[in-house]
Amino acid sequence: xxxxxxxxxxxxxxxxxxxxxxxxxxxxxxxxxxxxxxxxxxxxxxxxxxxxxxxxxxxxxxxxxxxxxxxxxxxxxxxxxxxxxxxxxxxxxxxxxxxxxxxxxxxxxxxxxxxxxxxxxxxxxxxxxxxxxxxxxxxxxxxxxxxxxxxxxxxxxxxxxxxxxxxxxxxxxxxxxxxxxxxxxxxxxxxxxxxxxxxxxxxxxxxxxxxxxxxxxxxxxxxxxxxxxxxxxxxxxxxxxxxxxxxxxxxxxxxxxxxxxxxxxxxxxxxxxxxxxxxxxxxxxxxxxxxxxxxxxxxxxxxxxxxxxxxxxxxxxxxxxxxxx
Amino acid sequence: xxxxxxxxxxxxxxxxxxxxxxxxxxxxxxxxxxxxxxxxxxxxxxxxxxxxxxxxxxxxxxxxxxxxxxxxxxxxxxxxxxxxxxxxxxxxxxxxxxxxxxxxxxxxxxxxxxxxxxxxxxxxxxxxxxxxxxxxxxxxxxxxxxxxxxxxxxxxxxxxxxxxxxxxxxxxxxxxxxxxxxxxxxxxxxxxxxxxxxxxxxxxxxxxxxxxxxxxxxxxxxxxxxxxxxxxxxxxxxxxxxxxxxxxxxx
Numbered sequence: 001x002x003x004x005x006x007x008x009x010x011x012x013x014x015x016x017x018x019x020x021x022x023x024x025x026x027x028x029x030x031x032x033x034x035x036x037x038x039x040x041x042x043x044x045x046x047x048x049x050x051x052x053x054x055x056x057x058x059x060x061x062x063x064x065x066x067x068x069x070x071x072x073x074x075x076x077x078x079x080x081x082x083x084x085x086x087x088x089x090x091x092x093x094x095x096x097x098x099x100x101x102x103x104x105x106x107x108x109x110x111x112x113x114x115x116x117x118x119x120x121x122x123x124x125x126x127x128x129x130x131x132x133x134x135x136x137x138x139x140x141x142x143x144x145x146x147x148x149x150x151x152x153x154x155x156x157x158x159x160x161x162x163x164x165x166x167x168x169x170x171x172x173x174x175x176x177x178x179x180x181x182x183x184x185x186x187x188x189x190x191x192x193x194x195x196x197x198x199x200x201x202x203x204x205x206x207x208x209x210x211x212x213x214x215x216x217x218x219x220x221x222x223x224x225x226x227x228x229x230x231x232x233x234x235x236x237x238x239x240x241x242x243x244x245x246x247x248x249x250x251x252x253x254x255x256x257x258x259x260x261x262x263x264x265x266x267x268x269x270x271x272x273x274x275x276x277x278x279x280x281x282x283x284x285x286x287x288x289x290x291x292x293x294x295x296x297x298x299x300x301x302x303x304x305x306x307x308x309x310x311x312x313x314x315x316x317x318x319x320x321x322x323x324x325x
Numbered sequence: 326x327x328x329x330x331x332x333x334x335x336x337x338x339x340x341x342x343x344x345x346x347x348x349x350x351x352x353x354x355x356x357x358x359x360x361x362x363x364x365x366x367x368x369x370x371x372x373x374x375x376x377x378x379x380x381x382x383x384x385x386x387x388x389x390x391x392x393x394x395x396x397x398x399x400x401x402x403x404x405x406x407x408x409x410x411x412x413x414x415x416x417x418x419x420x421x422x423x424x425x426x427x428x429x430x431x432x433x434x435x436x437x438x439x440x441x442x443x444x445x446x447x448x449x450x451x452x453x454x455x456x457x458x459x460x461x462x463x464x465x466x467x468x469x470x471x472x473x474x475x476x477x478x479x480x481x482x483x484x485x486x487x488x489x490x491x492x493x494x495x496x497x498x499x500x501x502x503x504x505x506x507x508x509x510x511x512x513x514x515x516x517x518x519x520x521x522x523x524x525x526x527x528x529x530x531x532x533x534x535x536x537x538x539x540x541x542x543x544x545x546x547x548x549x550x551x552x553x554x555x556x557x558x559x560x561x562x563x564x565x566x567x568x569x570x571x572x573x574x575x576x
Binding site: 051052053073076077079081083085087088089090091092096100101103104105106132145148152 | 327331334335338341342345346406409410411412413414415416417418419420421
């Protein structure tokens, strides 16, 4: 059963910006789906279409089998959404906000109150429950927003950059909640993020969005495996000139797929990287290039991102170019 | 059913929000009362000889009520919710989407009625008498509620259309002249030509005269019908604007 299904989904904005440019999605129920991309890549626009906040310009999208353009109300009863920049009301208390949220999903007063109390415990806010939201820290607001998305026991949750701007401890707390929701309660999670580590840790499947298009899709292991190479990172001594020469030399090594200069380091994408290390060191030694450091690693999602989009993902930085028709 | 229930829930949320902003609430009560008493001080002694009004407190009461009602803040509230992202949060619930707007407007109507009751009470202490009795006073409250709805719809339309607090402020700029280009302080018969003309084509004039008739004369059918027609016309305009803006937002 597909929880989320989209075909050739497009959204344009005047004058001629194609924010989402024909994407296809097929997300199985019970999975955590990581939607990766930089600011401005079209992630949020996609979420707004799937959650019935924005009409698609063309294409089709179904959530839990329901059409986003025709069955909005039924979809909203089944999904929970925490948008980027937790949209909360500062003047209400946490408890009031959650209770109202429950009531607006059709619960009676008593049921809504009980559910609010239960969720406040789950997200560790029970001791701040009767304070106004305006006094909460960023991390507390995100946790409350997450709780608000879960009030009506949805089967699918959309989390739009749930940890952007949070400190590592708060981020870790959100990650644990998301994992618990998925593993213990079987929720489907659609998670957008700029953090590769987040997608790697949480997602069963990942799609990389760049300039309104999905440029790669699969499980993190598949995507990394598809690179077909390990990464050997060397740090030559002797500055820029030594690095450029090292890169030239290593490009001629057998089994090398690609060599990239990356700051102080030279990254070599090479099959059977562990075995290649002695040859790498020997070649550079023969050329008189001393190495400060040599590392062998499996490729990360960052490597996948770099290979598919041509640039690193940098949280907070907008995508390199606006998308024009 | 669901629309009424959820509009009520959101009305209560808005009222709670207003009660937690005592400075704003205080201003909404204080300013109309301030003008009421200043006008009373200025005009009371000359009203009888100058334009034949013996009960000036009663005469000034509808102007104070309409001024208080013009603080209808549905549009401002909506824009605030949009900017905070809370509007999206509410739009993502199962509540029918018009309830998000009706909830705000319901709070305006409630606040208008409460403020008007307060102003009528203070006016009576200051010497005003309601000639149409308790039923007339209740009709006054109803009219102030309806006017809050009709007038507030303009701000809502601007909020939905532009999402900009500055633009919503414009609705106040629109109303401000309408309130003062009307017989707020003196009957329009004593106005100079151009002002009398503007007051005659201003719908607020008829709303005010209708309300005033309840205070000063008793039950004057013609004045009340004119007031109803003026509010109906104004409402037709502002609600059409709201409906168009709502469709534009294509929720």
